[in-house]
Amino acid sequence: MRLRLLVLCLSILFLSSSPLGAEQSQELPFQLDTEIPHFKIGILTDGPIRSFPDLIDTYRREIEQVAGDEYTISFPPEMTLEAGGTKASVNKQLDRLLANQETSLIIALGTVASSEALKRKSPAIPVIAPFVLDPSIQNAPKEDLGSGVHNLTYVFIGTSINKLLTTFRGIVPFKHLAMLVDARDINGIDGITKKVRQLTNEHTITIDLIPVAASAGMAVQAIPPGVEAVMVGPLWQLDKKEFSALSQGLIQRQLPSFSMWDYRYVEQGLFATSMPENIQEHLARRVAVTVQEILLGEDPATLPVVFTKTQKMAFNMETARAINIYPSLGQLTGSKLLHEQRQDIQRRLSLPEAVQEALSANLDLAVAERQVTAGTYAVGEARSPLLPQVGIGASGRVIDDDRAFISGGTTPEKAWIASANASQQIYSEKSWSTYTVEKYRQSGREFNRDTVRLDITLDAANAYLNVLRQKTIEQLQKENMQLTQANLERAQIRLSTGVAGPDELYRWQTKFANDRQVVLRAESTTLDAMQQLNRILHRPLQEEFIAEETDLSDPLLITGDQLFYQLMHNPRYLKDFNAFAMEEGLKFSPELQVIDAEIAAQERIIVRSKREYWLPDFTVEGNVDQVLSDSGEGQRDEAVTGLDDTDWSVGVFARLPLFEGGRKSATLGKTREQLNQLKTERMATAERINQRILAASNNTRASYPSINLSREAAEAARRNLQLVTDSYVQGIKSIIDLLDAQNQALNSDLDAANAVYNFLIDFMGVQRSIGQFIIFLPQEEQQEWLERAKAFLQWQK
Structure with a gap:
């Protein structure tokens, strides 16, 4: 801006010195340089950055985007230097960039490089140190908001290692901790070892500092037995594959891990972090803004060094399940949960599968x-009197001798007799009606x-x-x-x-x-x-399952036929369909069929009650008695008495009770009233079924259009929320405006979600009221029902 202002002032000064009214332009006494300033930026890394191979490109891209048209920026290859991983090589390359007359600004893109840059007193060229893990470790200078050192600024994310350790212990209590730190950082930053000793004393725990190079296996092996948890700093030398191996190694050892540096480490398998998502991108953007301020003339010494970014917990739930360590519900709520949905659950349910399983x-x-099965036995029980009845028995008796004597051998004084009897009803109105009634029931x-x-x-x-x-x-x-x-x-x-x-x-x-x-x-x-749902399916109540999502962009897709589209979009068709649905409901309703069966039973009982006045029961009965032994007076002697040891009789009987105290008339009157009650109940039930069908249909008439209406409202509420949020950030809108917009957006989204499920539940209610679940019928039966419905509606294909 200052250069552009200088150009403008010189232009005005020159024009004011030119003679007014000149017919031809005069040649300028000097050539005004109006070119946009061009700055060359040097970048220094500690060594290879295998963990974030696109790190340099990310910073370049952010700096170029922020620059705009104020100036031009380049990153000459000869100014992008890579040190050898040691403090000496870092200082050598840093001196090289500082000595280069064309270098406009230096970014120390490494933890060791940032630490060494912080030691420079008033460097000749502006230097930015973005990787300050902890100011106390790297001895970062501080004066007011800035560094207080001319041409030097840095960026501190605002969370000390001490705070990170406290956060981790709040999730997983431990007494023995391993801290994995890049070997280059341990060797190049003197304060790390000292800080670990300080943390050991302050928290009364044991901390093992483990240097990590390019091998994950060696790092895991270096963790001593007894370690209960692991904190992981930036591991520059591990590529993505090796870092995944590190994560798996920690999981195999059942060690909870915490990333002190980057959210992406949790994505790659670590257990937890409090680093915000995309923290490296945000840090690069902050550095880009700092670069802009410096190039526009601000002294780096005065620029704020603290990069305030709200800490947000993130947990890899797949890792949590693997190590069987879970945060509390309070810690989980409000945190970012990766792999929250379990993928190892074998049980998956769709809507038809859930219904079939139920x-x-x-x-x-x-x-x-069971009631139906028991009923089959009740039918058999009612039928049994209609079949032959056979019985056997044995008896022993003693009578007085004088009666035995005069009986002439028919009743000996002492006798042991075996008997058998059989009977068969020729016709019994009571037995037949009982059997018929039980079949109806x-x-x-x-x-x-x-x-x-x-x-x-x-x-x-x-x-x-x-x-x-x-x-x-x-x-x-x-x-x-x-x-x-x-x-x-x-x-x-x-x-x-x-x-x-x-x-x-x-x-x-x-x-x-x-x-x-x-x-x-x-x-x-x-x-x-x-x-x-598990209870309805008779599953263990806590058994987990995955309910398969279906495409609910239009819930009518669940039916797979255009009939229901027409019904929902044409009120005339819906009215005609209601008549068809009521006809189907009365025809197939099992509630009516239960009453019909009971009516038939009562009608048969009335017939029986009338016949009992004049129709007797006809039976055939037979009996055989065999004297097994006798003694005493009146013994059966065939030669004397002419009686053998076997007595039998066969007869046909007709029985008709004439008077039973008024039972017949009372039974007939009661049965008639019960029949009238059932017929009235059937009419009432039919009315309720028709009303239930119409109510269910009316519900779908309202709930289906509500889907699109609620979605439109939700979309409008989201757009309004975005506008109000932007205005809030700019200071135009108040917190009340944003709270109202957020609540409106939430309620609209909830209404839109509920509208879909409300319609589907209403649609299920329509099918229940009809007495047939069309969508769960076999394909042939479903097609038959659809054709019957279309024929009733005189559907025009």
Whole structure:
């Protein structure tokens, strides 16, 4: 800007000295240099950067983007130097850049290079040291907000190793820690070993400092037995493959690990970090802004050195499961969770699979099946009097001798007799009606089982959809919590710049705490929904499963036929369909069929009650008695009495009770009233079924259009939130405006999510009210039903 101002002033001065009214332009007394300033930037690394091979390119790209048209920047290859990994080689290359007259600015892009740069007193060329892990370790100078050293500035992320260690111990208590640090840093930065001793004394723990070169295997082997946890600093010499091997080695040893340097280490398998996501990109952008300020004339000594970035916990849940160490619920809530969804869960459920499993294993349905099975035996029991009845017996008796004497051998004084009897009903109205009535009631039990089957299908489908709904709501609440966390960071920036007061920061902190509670409740509700589905499927309640997501961009896709599209988009078709649905519902409703079976049973009982007045029971009965032994007076002697030892009789009988105290008339009257009651109940049930069908259809009439309407509202709310957020950052809008916009966006997203599942549940209700779940029928039966519906509606293909 200063150069551009100088050019403008010279131009005005020259023009004012030219004669007015000159017809021809005169040749300038000198050539004005109007070229944009060009700066050459030197970059120094400690050595090969295998862990972040694109690190230099990231810094170059950010610096070029920030430069704009104010000036031009280049990074000459001869000014991008790589030291040999030692302090001496770093200083040699740093001196080389400082001695180069064309070097405009130096970036010490290495921890050792940054430490050595901090030792320079008033360097001749501006130097930026971006990699300050801990000012106390690298003896970083500080005066007010800046370094206080002419032409020297640095960047400190704002989190000391002491604080990181405290954070890690809050997650995993330990007494013996291994700290993995790049061997170049340990050898090149004198303060590291001293800092480790200080931390050992301050926290009363044992810390083993492990140098790491280019081999992950050697690093893991160097960790002594007894170590309970590992903290990992920047490991410049490990490429991505070796770092993954390091992570796996720590997992195999069941060691929880914490990244002190980069979020990407957790992505590559470490357990936890408090470093924000994309921290290296943010750091590069901060350096780019610092470069711009220096090139525009600011003294590096006065530039702020603390890079305030809100710490945010991140956990690799796959690693947590592998080492069987989990943070507390409070620590998990509000943290970034990588691989939160388990991929090792074999049990996966789709909607049809959930329904089919429920029909195979649900206990309520099993109870209904048992009732049907028991009913088959009841039918057999009712049928048994219609079949031959056979019995055998034995008896021994003693009578007085005088009666035995005069009996003439028919009843000896002492006798042991075996007997057999048989009977067969020729016709019994009571037995036949009982058998017929029981068969009708067995049909009722089967229809009642079908009712339970329909209810279980509905419950399983709704429970499955509710799992998907709750998972969606949980995710939306987590996203809202993360948005609150981002707004909290924005409020911290506004506070640091004086735009907002501490009350605004406290307000966001309160909301963040409340949002974390909401997320915990949402997670619990999701668990409740999954456990409810497990109960319906007769699974262990805590058994985990993955509910397979389906494409719900248009929920009508679940039906696979255009019929329902037309119904939802054409009110006339929907009205006609309601008539068809009521006809189908009355035809297939198992509730009505249960009543019909009971009506048939009552009608048969009435017939029996009428016949009992005049129709007797006809039976054939036979009996055989065999005298096995006799003694005393009146012994059976065939030669004397003419009686052998076998007596038998056969007869046909007709029995008709004439008077039973009014039982017949009472039974007939009661049965008639029960029949009238059942017929009335059937009419009431039919009305309820029709009303239920219409209510379910009316629900879909409202819930389906709500899907698009709620999505439009959610999109508008998101756009409004973006506008208000931008205005809030610029200081135009207040915290109240942003809170309102955020709450509106959340509620709109929740409404949009609920609209989809509300429609699907309403659609399931329509099928339940009809008495058939069309979408779960076999393909042939489903097609048959669709054709029947279209024929009723006189569908025009």
